[in-house]
Amino acid sequence: MLTIAIAQTAPKLLDVEANFEQVVNLTGRIAADIYLFPELCLSGYAFSSPEEVHGWALHQDNPYSGRLMRLTEEREIALCGGYAEATADGAIYNSAFFIGNGKLLANYRKTHLFYRERQFFTPGNSGFSVVQYLGARFGMMICYDWIYPEAARSLALLGAQVILHPANLVLPYCQRAMFARSVENRVFIATANRVGRETNALSDDLLFTGGSQVVAPDGEYLLTFDDSESAVRSIQIDPSAADNKVLNSFNSLLEDRRPELYVGGVQSP
Amino acid sequence: MLTIAIAQTAPKLLDVEANFEQVVNLTGRIAADIYLFPELCLSGYAFSSPEEVHGWALHQDNPYSGRLMRLTEEREIALCGGYAEATADGAIYNSAFFIGNGKLLANYRKTHLFYRERQFFTPGNSGFSVVQYLGARFGMMICYDWIYPEAARSLALLGAQVILHPANLVLPYCQRAMFARSVENRVFIATANRVGRETNALSDDLLFTGGSQVVAPDGEYLLTFDDSESAVRSIQIDPSAADNKVLNSFNSLLEDRRPELYVGGVQSP
Numbered sequence: 001m002l003t004i005a006i007a008q009t010a011p012k013l014l015d016v017e018a019n020f021e022q023v024v025n026l027t028g029r030i031a032a033d034i035y036l037f038p039e040l041c042l043s044g045y046a047f048s049s050p051e052e053v054h055g056w057a058l059h060q061d062n063p064y065s066g067r068l069m070r071l072t073e074e075r076e077i078a079l080c081g082g083y084a085e086a087t088a089d090g091a092i093y094n095s096a097f098f099i100g101n102g103k104l105l106a107n108y109r110k111t112h113l114f115y116r117e118r119q120f121f122t123p124g125n126s127g128f129s130v131v132q133y134l135g136a137r138f139g140m141m142i143c144y145d146w147i148y149p150e151a152a153r154s155l156a157l158l159g160a161q162v163i164l165h166p167a168n169l170v171l172p173y174c175q176r177a178m179f180a181r182s183v184e185n186r187v188f189i190a191t192a193n194r195v196g197r198e199t200n201a202l203s204d205d206l207l208f209t210g211g212s213q214v215v216a217p218d219g220e221y222l223l224t225f226d227d228s229e230s231a232v233r234s235i236q237i238d239p240s241a242a243d244n245k246v247l248n249s250f251n252s253l254l255e256d257r258r259p260e261l262y263v264g265g266v267q268s269p
Numbered sequence: 270m271l272t273i274a275i276a277q278t279a280p281k282l283l284d285v286e287a288n289f290e291q292v293v294n295l296t297g298r299i300a301a302d303i304y305l306f307p308e309l310c311l312s313g314y315a316f317s318s319p320e321e322v323h324g325w326a327l328h329q330d331n332p333y334s335g336r337l338m339r340l341t342e343e344r345e346i347a348l349c350g351g352y353a354e355a356t357a358d359g360a361i362y363n364s365a366f367f368i369g370n371g372k373l374l375a376n377y378r379k380t381h382l383f384y385r386e387r388q389f390f391t392p393g394n395s396g397f398s399v400v401q402y403l404g405a406r407f408g409m410m411i412c413y414d415w416i417y418p419e420a421a422r423s424l425a426l427l428g429a430q431v432i433l434h435p436a437n438l439v440l441p442y443c444q445r446a447m448f449a450r451s452v453e454n455r456v457f458i459a460t461a462n463r464v465g466r467e468t469n470a471l472s473d474d475l476l477f478t479g480g481s482q483v484v485a486p487d488g489e490y491l492l493t494f495d496d497s498e499s500a501v502r503s504i505q506i507d508p509s510a511a512d513n514k515v516l517n518s519f520n521s522l523l524e525d526r527r528p529e530l531y532v533g534g535v536q537s538p
Contacts, residue, residue, distance in 0.1 A: 111527055118519045127530040147453050147522070149418030154532035173452050173488060180449030183442050184416050219442060250387045253416070258380055259533060261396040263423035264526070 002136055004162075005032035005234040008212040008225045010196030013044030014056055020064050027077060032234045033134060037081030038194035039110075039143045039168040040094065046198035046206055050092075053120045057086035060107060065097065073102035078133055081192070082142060082166040084121075085109065091122040096140045096166050098131060106131040106140065111151060114144035116204065128154040136161050136239035143167040146174045146181065146191075156185035157254065161242035167193040168208055175211040179219045186217040186253055187242045195228050217242045271405055273431075274301035274503040277481040277494045279465030282313030283325055289333050296346060301503045302403060306350030307463035308379075308412045308437040309363065315467035315475055319361075322389045326355035329376060334366065342371035347402055350461070351411060351435040353390075354378065360391040365409045365435050367400060375400040375409065380420060383413035385473065397423040405430050405508035412436040415443045415450065415460075425454035426523065430511035434460040437477055444480040448488045455486040455522055456511045464497050486511045 007026045011019045019042045027035050039045070042064065043056045058064065068079055078100030085095035085107070093109040094117055109124030128151065130139045139155030141163060146152075155163055167174065178189050195210040210227040214235050223235045245253040276295045280288045288311045296304050308314070311333065312325045327333060337348055347369030354364035354376070362378040363386055378393030397420065399408045408424030410432060415421075424432055436443065447458050464479040479496040483504050492504040514522040
């Protein structure tokens, strides 16, 4: 059994120090094995220019991640959340870290960028991957990746039992649609969405929709937040429940796929 | 604009003549351009042996389809529904016909067979395709195909505006999950599910879950049936609404796919 804590927060735009302290403080509020935070939980979301993003982006090797690594080692916990990632070659990705055992276990770069993110970030090049932690297998996707069934499917085919899904959702569709994502892959999906409102110099006025949740492989909503609360709550799950893809004596969900008949797997027609 | 009628019926097991008469009668009950019937609407579902299926399967060119073709010509309507299809080489498929303009516009063979269908039918080899009718583009999938996002995705990538989905659902998941299928592809999905109970010599006791529905590209449930009524109802839709895949000034749903990063498109890893 594994305890996952979901932190539904309202990060302060461009105040990495305050947001970082909030992340650290929230891990002390409740006991859990893994703490999941929203997308871009260290910087906020509504940037006004690429230059601004560059100013607030972090290299993988930065003082905050160093402190988070030490925290995971001392407390024997893991942390997953989003950040603006700067690379040595000058690219900025909308990324998520999965930190545990005192190190970066995995780094995921958002595959499908939404709206103005396309002005500010480079489309992710990491692809989807699965990492072992505490005997379970985890994959990550970020926010708008949800609408592409190929994202969760890729993770399920790679063996993910639990999909960690940091989000900054402004539309209300995802939370409802994750029912389908869970039952079509028989995996757990944990979404940490943010709340609050952000405006910027580009006249964007974004109201985030909260509704963070954990959905089980059978589609049961195990944990749900409302659309405006700032809170951290946890739930115990058995990741091995996601290994049972057998629906009846004739059907095994993923083995029954027939990729030779599918369109669009590798290239659009 | 196009009027689709959904017939939620309880076919009689192994009584093709009665089921055929019901199909014909229902098309006279209400005015529509297209009438959608459940999976295996001519034979019923709960077969007891492959021999029994062979006994009731129909070749594409059979007296019933001939009469349906004439009906579509006289009334200027189209009909879609499921039947057990026998082929010259002795195979039996769980198929769906789309008949209009006095001819078979398309024939689809179910890709993903559920439960005991695997004993009775050959896995479909038609793959997914889209056909034009009345200026709109239609694709078909059958029942359990719903759980594979690759099915509806294939049809959307081939240009389908409306997915016709004959079903014999015994579980309650599909009706709820079609919200995701519609918004992730921005297509209309019309599901005609059956009601009633069937038992057979194999001790199967199947209660069908009704809940036929039409879901719009934005996820709105335009038409819903309850879980037990036998009824035919219609709705007007504008198929061209499915052509708008633009979410905002930066995102176009299908163009933003990144197949080069997806796992499992052609073969499982």
